[in-house]
Amino acid sequence: MTERFQRVLAASLATLLVVGAPLPAGAYLKLGGRVDGRTVQLRWERLPARYFIGQGTANVTAAQLEGAVNRAFQSWQDVPTATFAGTFVGFTSASPSDDDGMTTIGFEGRPDLDRVLGATRILTNEATGEIVEADIFLNTTFDWSAASGGEAGRFDVDSIALHEVGHLLGLGHSAIGETELQGAGRRRVIAAEAVMFPIAFSAGNIEGRTLRADDIAGVSDIYPEGDFRDRTGSITGRVTKNGTGIFGAHVVAWNQRTGSLIGNFSLSNDGTFTIAGLEPGPHVIRVEPLDDGEITSFFSESANVDINFLGAFHDRLVIAPRGGGSDRTEIAVRPK
Amino acid sequence: MRPRTRGRGVRGIRGIVLSLLALGWPAVATAQAAASRAGSFELAIGGVWTSPASLGQDDATETTNQSGGPPFTLFEASSEIDAGLGMEARLGYYLTPRIAIEGGGMVVWQQVSTHVTSDVEGLPDVTAVEDLTEFVVDGAVAIHFNPLGGLAPFVRAGAGYLRQLHEGASLVDEGVVYHAGAGATWWLSSPRRGFFKRWGLRGDARVVIRDGGFTLEDDDDVRIGAVAAGALLIAF
Numbered sequence: 001m002t003e004r005f006q007r008v009l010a011a012s013l014a015t016l017l018v019v020g021a022p023l024p025a026g027a028y029l030k031l032g033g034r035v036d037g038r039t040v041q042l043r044w045e046r047l048p049a050r051y052f053i054g055q056g057t058a059n060v061t062a063a064q065l066e067g068a069v070n071r072a073f074q075s076w077q078d079v080p081t082a083t084f085a086g087t088f089v090g091f092t093s094a095s096p097s098d099d100d101g102m103t104t105i106g107f108e109g110r111p112d113l114d115r116v117l118g119a120t121r122i123l124t125n126e127a128t129g130e131i132v133e134a135d136i137f138l139n140t141t142f143d144w145s146a147a148s149g150g151e152a153g154r155f156d157v158d159s160i161a162l163h164e165v166g167h168l169l170g171l172g173h174s175a176i177g178e179t180e181l182q183g184a185g186r187r188r189v190i191a192a193e194a195v196m197f198p199i200a201f202s203a204g205n206i207e208g209r210t211l212r213a214d215d216i217a218g219v220s221d222i223y224p225e226g227d228f229r230d231r232t233g234s235i236t237g238r239v240t241k242n243g244t245g246i247f248g249a250h251v252v253a254w255n256q257r258t259g260s261l262i263g264n265f266s267l268s269n270d271g272t273f274t275i276a277g278l279e280p281g282p283h284v285i286r287v288e289p290l291d292d293g294e295i296t297s298f299f300s301e302s303a304n305v306d307i308n309f310l311g312a313f314h315d316r317l318v319i320a321p322r323g324g325g326s327d328r329t330e331i332a333v334r335p336k
Numbered sequence: 337m338r339p340r341t342r343g344r345g346v347r348g349i350r351g352i353v354l355s356l357l358a359l360g361w362p363a364v365a366t367a368q369a370a371a372s373r374a375g376s377f378e379l380a381i382g383g384v385w386t387s388p389a390s391l392g393q394d395d396a397t398e399t400t401n402q403s404g405g406p407p408f409t410l411f412e413a414s415s416e417i418d419a420g421l422g423m424e425a426r427l428g429y430y431l432t433p434r435i436a437i438e439g440g441g442m443v444v445w446q447q448v449s450t451h452v453t454s455d456v457e458g459l460p461d462v463t464a465v466e467d468l469t470e471f472v473v474d475g476a477v478a479i480h481f482n483p484l485g486g487l488a489p490f491v492r493a494g495a496g497y498l499r500q501l502h503e504g505a506s507l508v509d510e511g512v513v514y515h516a517g518a519g520a521t522w523w524l525s526s527p528r529r530g531f532f533k534r535w536g537l538r539g540d541a542r543v544v545i546r547d548g549g550f551t552l553e554d555d556d557d558v559r560i561g562a563v564a565a566g567a568l569l570i571a572f
Binding site: 150176177188189190191192193202204205207212233254256257261280281282285310311312313315320321322326327 | 399
């Protein structure tokens with residue numbers, strides 16, 4: 001059988017995402033696509049993922065980049081409910097842009113992408129979704145720092161590497177964050193509760209070095225450790241407007257006991273959503289339109305995402321049962 | 337309807353008279369009670385009310401875009417278990433005229449309410465609820481005292497198993513419950529021979545400590561509440 005490969009590009013942005021994923025985000029938090037009528041989830045089948053470190057840049061040497069990337073892999077690897085792992089192979093002079101069978105992480109000058117801090121290009125087996133190569137570039141157009149405490153005016157390599165390695169392992173973007181519009185259509189992040197939020201914290205900020213509940217649920221869903229699915233639960237429901245399901249509504253489950261915010265989207269035209277990897281217990285459900293980032297940060301341009309509705313809380317607490325799914329709940333929202 | 341009402345009144349007066357007699361001759365009454373109660377059983381079946389309990393107040397927060405800055409509040413929430421109503425059955429066995437051991441089972445239907453307010457994007461406030469059914473199976477020791485004014489007081493303490501079932505039987509929380517309280521029995525018939533010895537009404541109030549079970553506070557697994565119960569009592 002001839003294997004076909006396809007590129008997926010995901011990016012972390014300084015202000016506004018300008019490059020979308022050619023494949024639609026097929027499932028919450030996860031990269032994937034539709035092949036022959038079925039959903040294919042992207043993931044590494046052969047672990048640990050082996051990676052090379054490419055070039056450094058001004059103020060960040062290749063060795064410092066290696067340290068930051070190693071820490072990023074370690075953070076994802078340390079999630080006790082997931083089995084993802086990566087291993088550093090060596091340094092290379094190869095470019096992250098090369099399709100050479102090597103997963104390469106390095107700096108690259110991309111002045112044309114003046115709002116993109118970094119991006120991950122993933123080569124997959126189109127039929128199986130297996131990731132066979134994933135290259136990450138960090139854009140030398142920006143000023144970077146590998147200092148342990150961060151540096152004012154410089155973006156933190158550790159934080160951005162952590163985000164990009166999240167893409168490398170198969171995660172898409174999370175919408176758990178708040179932004180405000182600035183001039184020229186740019187957005188500034190006010191707060192976020194996911195490393196996989198598409199808009200980075202400001203230069204000098206190092207808060208993005210810590211994985212949040214949403215990230216942990218995501219990696220654990222793709223690479224579940226042993227009994228992860230037996231110990232956690234999921235919530236399934238439907239978001240409707242005027243009685244009809246809507247696509248692309250952002251749904252967040254909040255657990256008061258743990259304080260965790262874990263989200264997903266309604267990912268079918270009948271408005272169905274599923275949020276997995278939840279701590280068993282009651283959750284407050286919050287639904288809002290996707291209005292804190294460019295839609296193309298999350299979905300393909302052809303996706304019919306509905307943002308013309310008012311956000312709402314569900315009037316029932318929804319139970320995530322241990323090892324199973326909730327009763328299907330319906331959340332009705334009103335048009336704007 | 338009227339004859340039944342009148343009948344209750346007659347029995348009520350009889351009960352008061354018996355109580356007065358007991359007050360006048362407590363030693364005799366105690367001796368009679370002693371003779372009739374040791375080795376006997378009492379079955380109580382009735383209703384219970386459980387007090388509401390706070391489950392705490394928390395904010396849903398995100399990490400602010402400011403190193404070391406305070407959390408960014410997405411919305412605020414406070415939760416409670418509302419007051420509940422339920423049923424209870426208790427079976428007691430008198431080891432001595434004053435001391436009885438009891439086993440009981442209780443089911444209470446409650447709601448968990450979370451009041452969500454102050455959403456940062458102005459989403460309307462909401463009170464989100466879910467049904468919670470609480471089951472308790474317990475054992476207790478009760479000490480009964482001489483009747484006072486027709487009411488025979490008692491104190492009781494015990495411990496049991498707590499099982500709380502969330503809406504749709506989707507999730508179970510388990511724990512231990514401790515309770516202590518006091519109450520009184522109002523006998524509505526005189527002791528008599530045969531299998532059924534007499535009947536009456538019983539009421540009591542308890543302080544209940546739930547250790548474990550459903551909670552929304554990581555560091556607070558112990559909740560203190562109150563239970564009030566009323567029951568029809570049959571001695572045999």
